[in-house]
Amino acid sequence: MNIEAIPSTEAQVAEAARPRDREATRQRLLVAARALFAEHGYEHVTVRMIASEAEANIALVCRYFGSKAGLFGEVLQGEPTIRRIIDGDPAGLAGRLAEYAAWRMHHDPESRILRSLEYSSGDPEIKILMRDRLRTAVIDPLAAALDGPDAHARARTATALFLGIGRMRRTLGPEAPTPADVERLTAMFEACLRA
Amino acid sequence: MNIEAIPSTEAQVAEAARPRDREATRQRLLVAARALFAEHGYEHVTVRMIASEAEANIALVCRYFGSKAGLFGEVLQGEPTIRRIIDGDPAGLAGRLAEYAAWRMHHDPESRILRSLEYSSGDPEIKILMRDRLRTAVIDPLAAALDGPDAHARARTATALFLGIGRMRRTLGPEAPTPADVERLTAMFEACLRA
DNA sequence: CCTTGGAGTATACGCTCGTTTACTAGCCGC
DNA sequence: GCGGCTAGTAAACGAGCGTATACTCCAAGG
Numbered sequence: 001m002n003i004e005a006i007p008s009t010e011a012q013v014a015e016a017a018r019p020r021d022r023e024a025t026r027q028r029l030l031v032a033a034r035a036l037f038a039e040h041g042y043e044h045v046t047v048r049m050i051a052s053e054a055e056a057n058i059a060l061v062c063r064y065f066g067s068k069a070g071l072f073g074e075v076l077q078g079e080p081t082i083r084r085i086i087d088g089d090p091a092g093l094a095g096r097l098a099e100y101a102a103w104r105m106h107h108d109p110e111s112r113i114l115r116s117l118e119y120s121s122g123d124p125e126i127k128i129l130m131r132d133r134l135r136t137a138v139i140d141p142l143a144a145a146l147d148g149p150d151a152h153a154r155a156r157t158a159t160a161l162f163l164g165i166g167r168m169r170r171t172l173g174p175e176a177p178t179p180a181d182v183e184r185l186t187a188m189f190e191a192c193l194r195a
Numbered sequence: 196m197n198i199e200a201i202p203s204t205e206a207q208v209a210e211a212a213r214p215r216d217r218e219a220t221r222q223r224l225l226v227a228a229r230a231l232f233a234e235h236g237y238e239h240v241t242v243r244m245i246a247s248e249a250e251a252n253i254a255l256v257c258r259y260f261g262s263k264a265g266l267f268g269e270v271l272q273g274e275p276t277i278r279r280i281i282d283g284d285p286a287g288l289a290g291r292l293a294e295y296a297a298w299r300m301h302h303d304p305e306s307r308i309l310r311s312l313e314y315s316s317g318d319p320e321i322k323i324l325m326r327d328r329l330r331t332a333v334i335d336p337l338a339a340a341l342d343g344p345d346a347h348a349r350a351r352t353a354t355a356l357f358l359g360i361g362r363m364r365r366t367l368g369p370e371a372p373t374p375a376d377v378e379r380l381t382a383m384f385e386a387c388l389r390a
Numbered sequence: 391c392c393t394t395g396g397a398g399t400a401t402a403c404g405c406t407c408g409t410t411t412a413c414t415a416g417c418c419g420c
Numbered sequence: 421g422c423g424g425c426t427a428g429t430a431a432a433c434g435a436g437c438g439t440a441t442a443c444t445c446c447a448a449g450g
Contacts, residue, residue: 021427022427025427025428044317047407048406048408057427059410060427061408061409062410063428067408067409068408068409134366157376157380159359160356160363161359163358164354164355164358165355165359167355167362168351171329188383190386191382192379192383215398215445215446243436243438253438253439254398254401255397256438263438
């Protein structure tokens, strides 16, 4: 079986043979996985895609993260929450959410937390990861910024609008938002957030 | 290879051997597929599941519908549009949409058109089917019911809210809508639909 | 009664997936 | 200089998928 053509042809590959660094490889896998999961969702990304993107071997995914689901979980944990948008003047919250929602109408790249949550997954383990992440990273922080008894319900509805816009972009294709879009979204978020 | 235990044991299966009826079998497959696709989405439903649910043979799916995608396309065509909700007093449109959206917060069953569209699919053919269906069955009829230059944009945003609510239900689980929910959704749809 | 066409079936093909295993090869302490 | 730990690799495994093929069997037409 050792019929390897030439053990170490440096002919084509002028790459400076990467130093063997466990942690660096782990990070490359993590970065590649984050980008791919955000772009295509858990189920449509294969470990082979991740390994290829990270220029690492397939087996390392399982070795370093236990499984594809383990890797996904670690990716999720590294994602930022929506707090960056929530923090600030409460009066302008609806406007900021609308700006962000409008941005999500056409900006496909950038791997933010909601992206991966737009996808469903048949795997129960992933479903739970998604649900927990959606709660702790989006709904709960948003609810905490609101007053009134049904703060959570209002946060959920606002989040639904986010999710739906992302879904729309993916189904119909990206759409550059107009000022009217932002205005409309602002009005909707205001209607949603007011007690 | 012909080691079949007993060719035709009627022992357990007291079923009255179904008459061989091509059209009836086709319909059973269609009904089963409609229910399963609506419940789990295109990708999570296998032709084996459909055949099993319809108590038919796997091969018949391909024979009668060409492929899984062909069957899905036929299922989509049989689904109603949103026109039933749109038709009626224009002033009450937002309210009716809100009622429907609220209903979708907790009503998991009933195989309506949007259900299958809540899922994404990697298959480009299915993506196109989804997109076209979303346009012709939901967005376009809704846009037609609106006035103003950006009727389509408003219809898209309203549809996004629908999609997001469905997504939410599937991620967080069904949630019985309160009167406050309906009120909030009505306000949001009004903010969305007004020119 | 026999033939025959088509409904229904069993099974296999080719593929891709996540995962595992047995291996190779580079660096570090002695 | 040289074992030995370990990062990295190649290949295979078993399962599940959509699809295709070759078959069985029933029932109607002569």
